[in-house]
Amino acid sequence: MMLMQIDMEDLEFGYDPQYPVLKGIDLTLDKPEFVCIMGPNGVGKSTLIHCINKILKLTKGSIFINEKDVSAMKLKEVAEYLGYVPATSEDSFPLTVVDTIMVGLQNDFKFGTTKDDLSKVYDVLRLMKIEHLAMRNFNELSAGQHQKVVLARGLVRTPPAVLLDEPTSNLDIKHQIEVMKVLSRLPKEKGMLIVMISHDINITAKFADRIVMIRDGGVFADGSPSDVLTKENIRAVYEVDADIMSINGRPHVILNDSIDEP
Numbered sequence: 001m002m003l004m005q006i007d008m009e010d011l012e013f014g015y016d017p018q019y020p021v022l023k024g025i026d027l028t029l030d031k032p033e034f035v036c037i038m039g040p041n042g043v044g045k046s047t048l049i050h051c052i053n054k055i056l057k058l059t060k061g062s063i064f065i066n067e068k069d070v071s072a073m074k075l076k077e078v079a080e081y082l083g084y085v086p087a088t089s090e091d092s093f094p095l096t097v098v099d100t101i102m103v104g105l106q107n108d109f110k111f112g113t114t115k116d117d118l119s120k121v122y123d124v125l126r127l128m129k130i131e132h133l134a135m136r137n138f139n140e141l142s143a144g145q146h147q148k149v150v151l152a153r154g155l156v157r158t159p160p161a162v163l164l165d166e167p168t169s170n171l172d173i174k175h176q177i178e179v180m181k182v183l184s185r186l187p188k189e190k191g192m193l194i195v196m197i198s199h200d201i202n203i204t205a206k207f208a209d210r211i212v213m214i215r216d217g218g219v220f221a222d223g224s225p226s227d228v229l230t231k232e233n234i235r236a237v238y239e240v241d242a243d244i245m246s247i248n249g250r251p252h253v254i255l256n257d258s259i260d261e262p
Contacts, residue, residue, distance in 0.1 A: 004081065004160035004193045005030040005066055006052060012060035013044075013051050020059060021047050022217045029161075032187035034194045036204045038228075039214035040238060045197045046087065048214070049163045052195075053082050083162035085154035087169065087197075097130070097149050098122075100138040104153035124152045127182055143170040151179065155186075161193040162186075168200070176200070180207040201253045205229055213237055226251050 006029040014020035021044040029035060037045050050056040052063055054070055063070040065081050083104075095103075101121045102113065125131045128148050133141065138149060147170040154162055164183070168176040184207040186192045198204045204211060204225070211228040213221040215237045221228045229251040234242045241256040 003066065004032075005064075006161065006193070007064040007067075008052075008061070009064075010061035011048075011051065011058060011063065013047055013056055014059050017059050020217060022051070024218050025061070027212065027219060027222070029193055029195065032191045032193055033209040034184045034187055034196070034207065035210045035212060036196050036198045036208040037212045037214060038198055038201070038204060038237075039220075043214045044217050045214055046165050049084075049165055049195070049197065053084050053163055054078050081160050083154045083157060083159040085151050085162065085164045085167050087165035094137050094139050096135050097125075097133045097138055097141075098135065100149055101125070101153045101156050104156040120156055120158075124156045127155070128152045129178060144172065144175055147171055148175070148179070158190055158192065160191075161195065164194065164196040166197050166199065168198070168203070176203055183207070184209075201229065201234075205251045205253065229253055 006027075008025050008027040011022060011025035011027075012020050013022045025048070037048065039045055047056065051058055052070070054073070054075060058071070065073070065078070068077075070078060098118075098121055101124060102117060105117055105120065122131070122134070125134055128151065130145065130148050130152065133145060133149065138146070141149065147167065151164070151167050154164070167183075168179050171179060180203055183194050183196065186194055187209065198208075208225055210223065211221070211225055212219060213228050213233060220237055221233050226246075226249075229244065231242055231244055234240065234253065243254045243256065245252045245254065
């Protein structure tokens with residue numbers, strides 16, 4: 001597996017330069033781990049991922065992938081390092097699940113399908129526990145099945161890093177846990193860097209190696225779940241009161257019913 005390091009230096013982005021969505025972000029992701037980005041709606045979590053993979057152009061600052069300035073890299077080169085799974089997909093094509101996941105191999109930039117390609121597809125089908133969907137048409141799947149196939153398509157190349165925008169949002173609790181177990185194993189088993197946006201505090205606390213908490217467009221807290229998910233941080237970022245329990249060495253957040261009035 002290719003070594004992977006992402007460095008963000010004084011990163012700033014705004015759709016209107018006078019009103020930055022992100023500002024002053026200094027962040028380094030430099031080892032195989034499961035990193036979850038958390039924070040309230042509208043603080044710039046998805047924007048940050050879109051800056052990393054060059055969907056958006058920075059207003060200020062720099063991003064480096066293995067010491068290469070992303071601004072000087074072609075999208076093709078960025079795609080060699082980074083897989084990406086968006087929050088929602090409007091895809092509705094009548095391809096089989098196998099063919100849909102095969103699309104994820106197009107960044108290998110070769111023509112035709114090989115036995116190795118099919119092997120990779122069936123490996124990721126087994127990983128996501130959706131082998132039974134292999135020959136189903138993608139546009140006939142439920143929302144949860146659809147989400148798992150899209151996730152499989154993002155993982156099929158086993159890229160050095162994968163950026164995931166709320167990949168469990170359409171899944172019920174059982175399948176959320178299944179997917180989080182898979183994602184949490186990939187750094188250890190495949191040497192991958194997994195960067196995921198999440199809104200579920202307790203599922204994140206249970207599986208993440210590291211949490212980056214965003215507030216007001218900047219990094220408010222960064223560290224292990226126990227370091228980041230404190231009563232004080234949750235109050236400051238989410239404006240709610242909470243009690244924190246420890247279960248199997250991991251924090252478990254119990255939200256109180258007091259919410260600040262707007």
